[in-house]
Amino acid sequence: MAAPVTKDQELDLRVDSLAYGGNGVARLNGFVVFVRRGLPGDTVRARVTKVKRNHAEALAVDILERGPNRVDAPCAHYPSCGGCRFQDLAYEVQLESKAAQVADALGRIGGIADAPLEEIVPAEQVFHYRNKLEYSFTATPAGATLGFHRAGRWDEVLDIERCWLTTDLGNAIRNSVRDWAREERLPAYDQADHTGYLRHLVVREGRNTGQALVQLVTAAGERFERAHFVDVLRRFPAVRAIHWSVNETPAEVTNLPTTVLWGEEAIEEELCGLRFRVRPNAFLQTNTRMAERVYELALEYAALTGKDTVYDLFCGIGTIGLVMARDALTVWGVEVSEESVACALENADLNEISNAAFFAGEVAQSLAELSDRAGSPDVVVVDPPRAGLSGKSVRRIGRLEPDRIVYVSCNPTTLAANVKELVGEWGYRLERARPLDMFPHTPHVETVALLTRI
Ligand SMILES: C[S@@+](CC[C@H](N)C(=O)[O-])C[C@H]1O[C@@H](n2cnc3c(N)ncnc32)[C@H](O)[C@@H]1O
Numbered sequence: 343m344a345a346p347v348t349k350d351q352e353l354d355l356r357v358d359s360l361a362y363g364g365n366g367v368a369r370l371n372g373f374v375v376f377v378r379r380g381l382p383g384d385t386v387r388a389r390v391t392k393v394k395r396n397h398a399e400a401l402a403v404d405i406l407e408r409g410p411n412r413v414d415a416p417c418a419h420y421p422s423c424g425g426c427r428f429q430d431l432a433y434e435v436q437l438e439s440k441a442a443q444v445a446d447a448l449g450r451i452g453g454i455a456d457a458p459l460e461e462i463v464p465a466e467q468v469f470h471y472r473n474k475l476e477y478s479f480t481a482t483p484a485g486a487t488l489g490f491h492r493a494g495r496w497d498e499v500l501d502i503e504r505c506w507l508t509t510d511l512g513n514a515i516r517n518s519v520r521d522w523a524r525e526e527r528l529p530a531y532d533q534a535d536h537t538g539y540l541r542h543l544v545v546r547e548g549r550n551t552g553q554a555l556v557q558l559v560t561a562a563g564e565r566f567e568r569a570h571f572v573d574v575l576r577r578f579p580a581v582r583a584i585h586w587s588v589n590e591t592p593a594e595v596t597n598l599p600t601t602v603l604w605g606e607e608a609i610e611e612e613l614c615g616l617r618f619r620v621r622p623n624a625f626l627q628t629n630t631r632m633a634e635r636v637y638e639l640a641l642e643y644a645a646l647t648g649k650d651t652v653y654d655l656f657c658g659i660g661t662i663g664l665v666m667a668r669d670a671l672t673v674w675g676v677e678v679s680e681e682s683v684a685c686a687l688e689n690a691d692l693n694e695i696s697n698a699a700f701f702a703g704e705v706a707q708s709l710a711e712l713s714d715r716a717g718s719p720d721v722v723v724v725d726p727p728r729a730g731l732s733g734k735s736v737r738r739i740g741r742l743e744p745d746r747i748v749y750v751s752c753n754p755t756t757l758a759a760n761v762k763e764l765v766g767e768w769g770y771r772l773e774r775a776r777p778l779d780m781f782p783h784t785p786h787v788e789t790v791a792l793l794t795r796i
Pocket of ligand 1: 625656659660676725726727752
């Protein structure tokens, strides 16, 4: 049957719910239309942007009737800015949608009709929750400025005066770097023709320690006076580390070697009562308070007895493993980023934890060697990136037969696919699962799940 809509057609649609990824879901005689910028309860005029056999995509161009869940977005840059998608959706409805998405993924993809889902944990702070933000420089008639990509545009950066996801300190640091760039008449890098100089600014804050790290990313060459740039940032007593990276490639990346211009190589953050050193390229969950809630839940699900061998796979700077080490016999962490592993080793020392070891390596490749060295695990904790566990990782973990697998997920669809495999092929049962909202106003949802061996 042909799709009942055509590209560029305008339709009046009522949006029923939110799909995973953040688009509204509307139905035209049963045919699903995903509506960007449509919120549950809205009636919108939407222009069709893409037509597929089973569904279409559309952009809401006019809101004909505001749904009952719409609220006023506080940020002056909303909705042009690509950082937030749902500032105008009541927070309780954001939470309900995220919980429903996890249940839906576990049912539809995971094949678990009645998933043992616990109530979603709301964010403790709905705004100002991020401990790290990456800004792009862009040219304006007044000189270079700093901001985020305009929603849906890779080639346009929006000048940001106040971001509601960072703190007053984060906003002030960014604005002072913008003023410095203008005073120094340094040109922003142009992604289209690869001219200009200033590329990115990364600001990271240890939210429980009050320590900040600033990383400037430029094109090749030293075209600024280091001492003056350092002076500008040292006006903020929280700034403990000022780093500079050069990006000579066209790729828009910030994960680059850094030169310390002033201060420390790493800053510290405190999580669950432990101190963690964080280098510029090391992974740290970007919502400190909710990371603590995730780790507490992972610890609860792990139900450690003090005699357990725990594998912390995708361990980053060792956060989960070190939080668990207090209640385990031994902890063994694996992580692909050498910079993160260096931090994990330092963090074990910093906290005087001697029963945790960390290794650099790719998870699937490292498991055989790890089990030779560490023995079979009682508990395996996995915290993979959005792509989830590869088939090979699932098989290798399955063959190790841990009693419990604690799965920390940032993507319910890949969690569900992995759960299906672990349940269907490796003799596990999904015992408990709990979504947490780490990122209000965005489509992201975390889930902690416990799988036990039957
Ligand atoms: C979601 S983060 C979790 C980090 C840590 N558990 C935490 O809570 O901070 C995922 C981590 O997996 C690492 N990683 C990605 N792919 C990997 C792989 N194939 N093998 C090992 N580590 C990997 C990333 O570098 C990143 O540090």
